[in-house]
Amino acid sequence: xxxxxxxxxxxxxxxxxxxxxxxxxxxxxxxxxxxxxxxxxxxxxxxxxxxxxxxxxxxxxxxxxxxxxxxxxxxxxxxxxxxxxxxxxxxxxxxxxxxxxxxxxxxxxxxxxxxxxxxxxxxxxxxxxxxxxxxxxxxxxxxxxxxxxxxxxxxxxxxxxxxxxxxxxxxxxxxxxxxxxxxxxxxxxxxxxxxxxxxxxxxxxxxxxxxxxxxxxxxxxxxxxxxxxxxxxxxxxxxxxxxxxxxxxxxxxxxxxxxxxxxxxxxxxxxxxxxxxxxxxxxxxxxxxxxxxxxxxxxxxxxxxxxxxxxxxxxxxxxxxxxxxxxxxxxxxxxxxxxxxxxxxxxxxxxxxxxxxxxxxxxxxxxxxxxxxxxxxxxxxxxxxxxxxx
Numbered sequence: 001x002x003x004x005x006x007x008x009x010x011x012x013x014x015x016x017x018x019x020x021x022x023x024x025x026x027x028x029x030x031x032x033x034x035x036x037x038x039x040x041x042x043x044x045x046x047x048x049x050x051x052x053x054x055x056x057x058x059x060x061x062x063x064x065x066x067x068x069x070x071x072x073x074x075x076x077x078x079x080x081x082x083x084x085x086x087x088x089x090x091x092x093x094x095x096x097x098x099x100x101x102x103x104x105x106x107x108x109x110x111x112x113x114x115x116x117x118x119x120x121x122x123x124x125x126x127x128x129x130x131x132x133x134x135x136x137x138x139x140x141x142x143x144x145x146x147x148x149x150x151x152x153x154x155x156x157x158x159x160x161x162x163x164x165x166x167x168x169x170x171x172x173x174x175x176x177x178x179x180x181x182x183x184x185x186x187x188x189x190x191x192x193x194x195x196x197x198x199x200x201x202x203x204x205x206x207x208x209x210x211x212x213x214x215x216x217x218x219x220x221x222x223x224x225x226x227x228x229x230x231x232x233x234x235x236x237x238x239x240x241x242x243x244x245x246x247x248x249x250x251x252x253x254x255x256x257x258x259x260x261x262x263x264x265x266x267x268x269x270x271x272x273x274x275x276x277x278x279x280x281x282x283x284x285x286x287x288x289x290x291x292x293x294x295x296x297x298x299x300x301x302x303x304x305x306x307x308x309x310x311x312x313x314x315x316x317x318x319x320x321x322x323x324x325x326x327x328x329x330x331x332x333x334x335x336x337x338x339x340x341x342x343x344x345x346x347x348x349x350x351x352x353x354x355x356x357x358x359x360x361x362x363x364x365x366x367x368x369x370x371x372x373x374x375x376x377x378x379x380x381x382x383x384x385x386x387x388x389x390x
Contacts, residue, residue: 035335037253041305042243042261042328047351049209049233052226053079054202059222066216070207070233073355077205077218077230084200091196092370095189099374102183105174106379106387112168119161126150126157176389179382181371190367197363208353211235236321237314238351241274242307243330244284250306254338255279259310264327272316276332277347278309279340308332 061078064070130150133142180186216231218224241261245253253276261272283304285291310330312322 035333037245037249037332037334038330039243039245039249040327040329041245042241042310042330044239044263044322044324044326044328045242046239046324047209047235048214048324049207049211049235050215051076051205051207051230051233052228053077053205053224053230054226055079055084055199056223056225057081057083057203059218059220059224062216062218062220064213066213066231068213070211070213072207072210072353073358074207075204076207076213076233079203079205079224081200081203084196084203088193088196088200091189091193092366095186095193095367095370096374098183098185098189099180099371102175102180102186103374103376103379105171106180106382107376109168109171109175109387109389112164112171116161116164116168119157119164123154123157123161126154130154172387172389175387177386179384179386180375180379181368181384182386186371190371193367193370194360194363197366198359201359205230206355207233208355209233209235209238234324237317238349239317239322239324240277240312241310241328241330243310243328243332244305244307245332247283247304247306250279250308252334253279253308253332254336254340255342256338257336258333260331260333261310261312262329263322265322266320270320272312272320272322272328274310274312276308276338277311278342280306280308282306 057079059077060080062076063074063078064076070076130153133147133150136142137144137147175183178184211233214232214234215229218230224230241259243259243261255276255278257276259274259276261274262268263270263272283306285304308330
């Protein structure tokens with residue numbers, strides 16, 4: 001028997017090798033990649049806190065710069081305080097003047113109350129004189145002229161009493177059911193002082209969060225208007241990833257599935273772990289400035305991408321900080337169960353700061369001091385207790 005020709009076996013070897021490689025690829029896909037959705041179209045996102053002035057003015061100080069760390073409540077920008085100080089001093093003077101005016105109104109009420117009592121006494125005296133003359137008029141005890149004078153005096157005292165009572169009511173209407181410290185005029189002046197106090201403090205612009213300074217766009221001596229962006233602070237603990245997946249990859253994607261990520265910054269040796277916290281409400285092109293119009297006859301279908309929000313492990317972020325805009329690769333474990341649509345608002349991130357609550361620290365004490373210093377000691381009873389006018 002002739003030995004078999006090796007060249008005739010080569011096709012069989014190639015075919016067997018190709019079949020083996022294909023089978024291995026199918027098996028590998030079935031075991032490792034069937035439940036994995038991959039994208040390299042993923043980017044680090046985060047909050048960018050832009051600082052803007054609430055009062056206009058010239059920049060007199062900048063106390064940090066791009067790439068530097070700042071702490072919550074730290075003063076970053078200072079504006080010229082000249083106008084704010086003038087307004088603040090004027091507001092203090094106005095409040096002091098209003099307190100004195102209200103005290104004067106209270107004294108006017110007391111004076112008119114005493115005057116009403118005096119006019120009542122005069123009216124009673126005139127009424128008695130009139131009655132005495134009326135009883136003896138027919139007997140000739142008084143002349144007709146004297147009786148007519150008594151009648152005129154009675155009428156005059158009555159109208160003077162009535163006029164004084166009206167003046168008292170007018171004065172009471174300004175202070176009734178109020179005290180010096182709670183009078184509307186004093187409260188309005190106190191509110192103006194509070195606003196001036198706050199505006200003066202707002203000349204020092206503080207950081208509402210801790211983070212890295214970015215995008216400084218101001219210089220010392222520059223005039224800034226209300227609402228102009230000065231600089232931004234990037235809080236490094238408020239970082240997440242938007243992974244853009246094709247719509248054909250979204251069928252089995254659910255909220256809560258684990259995600260493994262790698263950044264171009266740290267490379268394959270530093271993995272990040274996270275989970276899907278939100279599936280998008282629309283494709284990226286739907287929120288563009290000019291959304292596509294597919295009504296024309298030359299429409300071409302394009303596979304859309306949807307941004308999937310991935311929350312990162314906090315400890316890994318501290319060990320290897322990320323920056324907004326960095327490129328990432330993401331692999332989602334599709335084998336895990338989860339929600340397609342959120343069922344509640346629980347778990348939604350909350351971003352807040354309390355630094356602006358300190359803007360009014362001290363104004364209440366200052367207002368109380370001004371009211372006390374300009375109030376009348378004789379009106380101590382009416383400084384805090386309302387006058388009813390009864």
